Amino acid sequence: MVFRASPKITLLLASLLCFQTVSAGHCQHSAFTYRFNELRNYQCCQPIRFNIPIYNEGGDYNPGTGVFTCRLPGLYYFTFQTQVYNMDLYIKMVHNRHTYLEWFDRYIAPDEDNASGATLIPLQRGDTVYLEMHQGKNGMWGNAIFTGFALHVDGCDQ
Numbered sequence: 286m287v288f289r290a291s292p293k294i295t296l297l298l299a300s301l302l303c304f305q306t307v308s309a310g311h312c313q314h315s316a317f318t319y320r321f322n323e324l325r326n327y328q329c330c331q332p333i334r335f336n337i338p339i340y341n342e343g344g345d346y347n348p349g350t351g352v353f354t355c356r357l358p359g360l361y362y363f364t365f366q367t368q369v370y371n372m373d374l375y376i377k378m379v380h381n382r383h384t385y386l387e388w389f390d391r392y393i394a395p396d397e398d399n400a401s402g403a404t405l406i407p408l409q410r411g412d413t414v415y416l417e418m419h420q421g422k423n424g425m426w427g428n429a430i431f432t433g434f435a436l437h438v439d440g441c442d443q
Contacts (some may be wrong), residue, residue, distance in 0.1 A: 312441040315357050316434035317346035332379075332415035335431045346433065352415045355408040359438040364403035365416055367429035374400050375419035378396070381412055405436070 319335035332351030346353045355361070363378060374390040390400040406414060416431055 311376075312438060313343065313357055314435070315343040315345050315355075315361075315438070316432075317341045317343075317353065318432040319346060319348055320428060320430045322340060330417060332417055333376075333429075333431070335429065338432060339430075341433070346431075352413050352417075353433050355410055355412040355414075357438045358409050359407070359412070359441075360436045361377060361406050361408050361433055362403065362415060363406060363433040363438050365429065366399065366401040366402065369398040369400050376400070376402070377417050377419060378404060379413075379415050379417055380406055380408075384416075407409045 296438050318339040319341070320337045320339060321335050334348060334351035335346075336348045338348065343356060353363075365376070365378075367374070367376075369390045369392055371392065373392050374388075376388050377384050378386045384403065385406065386404050388400060388402040390398060392398065408414070414433065
């Protein structure tokens with residue numbers, strides 16, 4: 286079963302979870318959702334640059350580099366969603382320049398497909414997270430979304 290979430294639903298989910306866990310008082314926020322909506326030829330081992338902002342509380346995601354840099358240590362949730370077309374998709378989530386998780390979606394012509402993935406990652410200040418393509422497996426196409434947010438910020442026990 287494939288779940289298809291619109292950008293508005295993804296943003297709403299991110300906002301509700303983030304603000305529920307680190308909402309009032311002195312606690313700071315970290316949450317982002319960015320997308321792109323065009324076919325790109327990404328090279329292996331380079332961050333995918335999602336460059337269309339939907340939400341970027343705290344400014345921790347850099348659309349110029351495609352890299353999220355942790356400012357607030359804690360537990361983070363990351364997810365992506367994309368359409369798959371014209372070839373297989375093999376995408377990696379990279380944490381501090383090491384593969385954290387990998388996802389593969391086989392393209393079967395002539396149909397389009399959707400792919401998504403999500404994970405929790407405990408992060409320290411300065412840690413980085415981004416998505417990258419595996420060489421020769423760039424089936425990412427149209428309205429791809431990358432989202433991340435703090436579920437719990439260290440020292441913010443609310």
